Structures are given as C-alpha cells and as structure tokens.
Amino acid sequence: MKTKKGANILSASLGYWEKLAEEYYLRQVNAPESPLKSLIQIGVAVGAINMILCTIMKEYGAAFACLLACCMLLAANFLRLYNREIVAKWLVIISFNAGVMIVSYCVGLRSGVYMYFFPVIFAMIFLIDTKITKELVISEIATIACFGFTFIIAPYATTNTSLSGLEYIYNFRINLAISLVLTGLVAYSILKTLNKKEEDLLGEKSLGDTIFNTSLDAIFIIDLESQLIADCNKRAIELFGINTKKGMFSTPITELLGEAAATRLKAFSPANFTSHSPWFGNMEFSAKDETPIYAYTNIVLFEHQRRRYAKISILDITEVRIAEVETLKAKERAERAAKVKSRFLSNMSHELRTPLNAIIGSTNILHQESHLESQRQMLDVLKHSSEHMLELVNDILDYSKLEADKMELNNVPFNLSELLLKIVGLFKSPVTNKNLSLKYDFEAVKGYVVMGDEMRLHQVLNNLLSNAIKFTEEGMVMVQVQVLMKRSSNITMRFSVKDSGIGIAPEKLHRIFDKFYQTDAETTRKYGGSGLGLAISQYIVQKMGGEMKVESTPGQGSTFSFTITMPIEATKYSYIEEPVEKFEDLQGVRILVAEDNPVNMMIVKRFLAKWNAEVVEAVNGLEALGHFSNQKFDLLLVDLEMPELDGAGVVSRIRKMGSAVPIIAFTAAVYDHMQADLIDKGFNDFIPKPFRPDDLREKIIHYVNRFRVKIA
Numbered sequence: 001m002k003t004k005k006g007a008n009i010l011s012a013s014l015g016y017w018e019k020l021a022e023e024y025y026l027r028q029v030n031a032p033e034s035p036l037k038s039l040i041q042i043g044v045a046v047g048a049i050n051m052i053l054c055t056i057m058k059e060y061g062a063a064f065a066c067l068l069a070c071c072m073l074l075a076a077n078f079l080r081l082y083n084r085e086i087v088a089k090w091l092v093i094i095s096f097n098a099g100v101m102i103v104s105y106c107v108g109l110r111s112g113v114y115m116y117f118f119p120v121i122f123a124m125i126f127l128i129d130t131k132i133t134k135e136l137v138i139s140e141i142a143t144i145a146c147f148g149f150t151f152i153i154a155p156y157a158t159t160n161t162s163l164s165g166l167e168y169i170y171n172f173r174i175n176l177a178i179s180l181v182l183t184g185l186v187a188y189s190i191l192k193t194l195n196k197k198e199e200d201l202l203g204e205k206s207l208g209d210t211i212f213n214t215s216l217d218a219i220f221i222i223d224l225e226s227q228l229i230a231d232c233n234k235r236a237i238e239l240f241g242i243n244t245k246k247g248m249f250s251t252p253i254t255e256l257l258g259e260a261a262a263t264r265l266k267a268f269s270p271a272n273f274t275s276h277s278p279w280f281g282n283m284e285f286s287a288k289d290e291t292p293i294y295a296y297t298n299i300v301l302f303e304h305q306r307r308r309y310a311k312i313s314i315l316d317i318t319e320v321r322i323a324e325v326e327t328l329k330a331k332e333r334a335e336r337a338a339k340v341k342s343r344f345l346s347n348m349s350h351e352l353r354t355p356l357n358a359i360i361g362s363t364n365i366l367h368q369e370s371h372l373e374s375q376r377q378m379l380d381v382l383k384h385s386s387e388h389m390l391e392l393v394n395d396i397l398d399y400s401k402l403e404a405d406k407m408e409l410n411n412v413p414f415n416l417s418e419l420l421l422k423i424v425g426l427f428k429s430p431v432t433n434k435n436l437s438l439k440y441d442f443e444a445v446k447g448y449v450v451m452g453d454e455m456r457l458h459q460v461l462n463n464l465l466s467n468a469i470k471f472t473e474e475g476m477v478m479v480q481v482q483v484l485m486k487r488s489s490n491i492t493m494r495f496s497v498k499d500s501g502i503g504i505a506p507e508k509l510h511r512i513f514d515k516f517y518q519t520d521a522e523t524t525r526k527y528g529g530s531g532l533g534l535a536i537s538q539y540i541v542q543k544m545g546g547e548m549k550v551e552s553t554p555g556q557g558s559t560f561s562f563t564i565t566m567p568i569e570a571t572k573y574s575y576i577e578e579p580v581e582k583f584e585d586l587q588g589v590r591i592l593v594a595e596d597n598p599v600n601m602m603i604v605k606r607f608l609a610k611w612n613a614e615v616v617e618a619v620n621g622l623e624a625l626g627h628f629s630n631q632k633f634d635l636l637l638v639d640l641e642m643p644e645l646d647g648a649g650v651v652s653r654i655r656k657m658g659s660a661v662p663i664i665a666f667t668a669a670v671y672d673h674m675q676a677d678l679i680d681k682g683f684n685d686f687i688p689k690p691f692r693p694d695d696l697r698e699k700i701i702h703y704v705n706r707f708r709v710k711i712a
C-alpha cells in the first residue's frame, strides 16, 4: 500500500519536473537574443573551462567555485527566462566577480585568473547600459573593488606543491589568452550595439524628416522666444515661393507669415504654455510673389531641449475657396435667372389673364343667354377649355412663386364653414355629371371665423376635390373637417378629402407631391393635368404650418389630409347669423363700374344688366369720381389699372369724402397680400379677373346688404 502511494508521489513529481523542463526548454528556444543571454553563455563556457583546468591542477576548491559560479549563471538564465531580467543581471555580476575572486584566491595570483576582471569590466557596460548610468557606475566600482580586493586576499601562489612552475606558466597563458579573447569579444559586441543604436537613431530621424517633408501641409517651426522661423518643410518652400531654406531661417515671422499669424502666436500666453490647446481656423497668407494663399491652419505649441516652439501647419485651400466663390457666384446667377424667370412667368400670367377674361366672360354670357341647342355643346367645350386654361395660368404663377419660395399668405378673417360650403357648391354639378355622391361634414367648424388666407385654403381644397372627382369613376367623394384641439385663441383642424377612385400604387406615393409628377403616362393621357396641383397645395399647406399626407390603396381610393392651426378672430366669432334682407335679383341696385377695357366693361355690364342692376359706366378714374359726386350708388366696381386716375386713387378720394359705400376692386393682377393691401387702401374686397359670374353676384349681394343694414 505504502509502496503504491510512494510510486504515485514519484510519478507525480516526475510529471511535474518533466512539465517544468519542457516549459524551460520552450522558453529557452523562443527567448529573443540579448546581451545577457550571450554573457551567460560565455560565462558558463569560461567557468567550465576553468573548472576543468582547476581539476587538472588538483585545485578542487577552485573547481568547486567554478562549478558554483556556473550554477549561479544557470540560475540567472532561469530567472531571465521567467521575466526577472533585473535580478538575473545582478546575479550574473555577482557570480562573475565572486567566481573570479574565489578562484584567484584558490589558485593564487600567479595563475592569472584575475585577468578575467578585464572582460568583466567591459561586460558590465554591455550588461547594464551603453550610457553612463548610476547603475553602471555602482557595478563598475564594485567590480574594480573586487579586483583590488583579490590582490589583497589572494596569495601569489597556491599551497598545492604538486604544481610545477611550467604548469603555472601554461595556466597563466591560457587564462591570459581567454581573457584577451573575451575582452575583445565584449568590446566588439559593445561597438556593434552602439553602431546599431546610432543606425536606429538615424533611421528614426530620417523617417521623421521624410514625414516632415512629404506632408501636404506647409509646416513652419517658430522659435517663440525670438519670434523667428526655425525650420520649415519642403511644401512650405514650394507654397511660399521661398528660394532656399537657408534664406528663410531667422526670418521674422511677420515678414513671411504676416501680422495675423504673429498676433495669433502672441495670443498664446507663456504662463500656461503646456496646457494650451491647439488653435485651428482659416487664415490668409501671401506668397513671396504676393499670390494670396487661403489656408486651413493649425498651431500647436511644444518644447524641445528647453526651448519653446510653435508648429504652424498650413493646408492650402485656395482652390477650394475659389470653387466656393465660383459656386456662390453661380448660385447668385441662378437666383437672378430664377427671379427673371419668375417675373416673366408672373407677367405672362397677367398678360394671359386679360384675354382669358374676355373669352371666359363672353362664353359665360353666351351660355346664359338664349342660344341654339346645337351650339350648347360647343359652348360647353369653350367654357371648360378656357377655365382649364385659366387654372393652368394660375398654376404657372403659383409655381413661379414656389420655385422662388416667394409665396406670402394673407391673414384676414373669414368664415370657415361658409368657405367650405362654397367650395362644395362648386363641385355639385361635376359630381352629379359623373354619377358620384358628394358627402361633407363641417359641423365641427360651423360658425368659426378664423384668420388666414381664404383664397389659398380654397385653392388647396379645390385642388384636392377636383383631383378626387377626376380620379374617381364610381362611388363617392367626401370632404371632412375635424377639430383636433380648440384653444381660446386658435383652433387645430384636420382637413381631409377622401375618394373611392383609382388610388395610387404604394411605390409612387412618396413622389406624389413632386413638381410635375404624374403617376403614369396612361393616367396623364386619360385625365390630363399639369402635375403641379399637389406640389403647389403641399407648398401652401407647409406655408400654413402643416404637412399634406396621403393614404391610398390602388383600386379602392385615396385620402389626402392636412392638419393646420388657425387663429380664431374673436370679435367676429358668431353663432347667430345676422338677419338680412335677402334678394336674389339686383333690381334697384345702382352700381358704378369703372373699367377702361371695353371688352371687360361689356362683359360686366351684360351680367349686371341680366341681374337687373342699374349700371353707370366710367372709362377712367376721374370720370368715375365725377359720377360718384353727382349720383348715389349702392356699390362701386373699380378696375385697379386705369388711365388718368387709377383704382386706388379713386378709392382714396371717395374715402376722404367720408363715404362708406362698398367698393370692390376688379383686377387681373394677382399679388401677395393682395386682400390685406386692398383693404388697407380702402377697398372692401376684390374680384380677380377672369371672374365667375356667381362670385360677382354673391359679393355684390353681400356688400349691398351690409351697407343697407348699416345706413338703415
């Protein structure tokens, strides 16, 4: 039992040593070459030789000392392999010195073993450091002390009488030869190490120089104390057009880099020199030949050999800057061109409006007056085409505003539900013509008078509704306004227009609000349109502070919606409608029409006469004033642009007379803030040309009613 246990312990310990030996071997094989390793190897070899020599000389004490020194060196090697370099180093020094001292003591000075101190003195340098350090001085002093001490304690010759004089001589020669060879070897190794270090240093310097000179930044090193340029790289010479590097040395910084750089450097306070963070930014310099250099510059401070320096790195961005300026110029040019284009479009649309007014007006008259049944279809075509053309002209005008982001919204009070009802009213007949059902729900906003741009809101809803009807073949179209939040001063509403039409494919939905975008050629062919309506509507809604959204399923229909917040006009907020005397006919209503264009005058007159109003005409502002001072009128329809005296002049004089007669501007010009501007000038409202007869009649009735209630 005991033997089995003993065998187990033995095999376990054998296993342990085996593992240790294997690990030692692996470390030994993989350890990098080092001076310490070479010294240990040489030391063990010399110790072994000496051990043999001493054994031959029958100096067993000395042989034992050699053996001990060898063991200590092997132990030092072990420590070295296990990352105890420093302890190993000192153990090597001790074993060298102690070994030489003891062997000299045993074999006597005559055998010349003390000569091993010479290679040891060199080996110290090799072992500790090639530079003079405290460590090296201590170890050198200790070795020289051991050398001296050896001469004090060691006898001249050994007491061993069997050694002949000749053996001593051989012994001395062998030791002399070995120590000389060793000294030579160690000295050679020291030289080699020094050379290698120098090469490394030179290599590092040349790498630094290469990096310095291949940098794309022009680099200047400035001596901060003297404010002179201490060094610069190749790029700096190129960029600044300096002839030679030498010529640049000791140049004052202001001379080459200018005042700005000098001021920047002075801004670095010397007090907290090391804690300064680098400065970077754009700076302008000028080369020797006065060429301007625009540069991205950074300045870093550093200390070298107790002197303070600044490194200025200059990255030339002149070309980028020129490109920037060019881009800016191109942008300005493009903006100017866009302005010209926008002005042209705006003028054109105004110019187009005047003849269109004549066409639409005449068509309307023909439509409403007796005509042959066979002419009806042609009249319908004429009416629809001219209205379509007017829509396009309006879209182009809006598009030019959108392009230049120049659309301004009005901010005047209007009755929301009245507007919505009016819009729905406009679409009743197209809906009936297509056999669709038109549903609407404005209950939530009934009676609200809000502040905003009535015309633009009308335009957006008009566009959504006409699209909904256009793209729906059967089913319904629905307009709804929901109140999402009502506060004392404003109201947030969601407007939506839903249809059961053709819908839009999901992959096309995200492009639907792009300018000129139409889902496909087939749709364009079938339904027409300019592809501008939604882009303009989205733009208007965004201007109102909302965002147009669309949900759609192909074949099932689409819902376009937007949410906007509008201020509530408190003073006009009314739940109860004012009782007014309604009249459909304009019998007994006296209207002064001031209009210089005979076609327009003819059209207006024809309508007014049709509604039985009494019309007095004036072809310019002065004539209008003349009529006004001699006669009584219920309402004035005044063109804005007239010879002699324009519309605004007429109104201003009438208001100065203290008259509150309703005056409606009649104009082909459409401009931003028009409604507010006209109200400011004293008008009550405006009718854009070409006009819808119903709009004109409604406005006349509305203002005449109010005027009559007031003066009653």
Ligand code: ADP
Binding pocket: 463, 467, 468, 471, 499, 501, 502, 503, 504, 512, 517, 518, 519, 520, 523, 524, 528, 529, 530, 531, 532, 533, 534, 535, 558
């Ligand atoms: P237009 O109708 O003049 O072509 P819009 O900007 O109003 O221009 O509309 C762009 C495109 O969006 C239309 O051509 C059509 O393809 C699609 N679209 C707009 N509204 C609807 C709708 N309610 N149902 C289906 N498609 C629609």
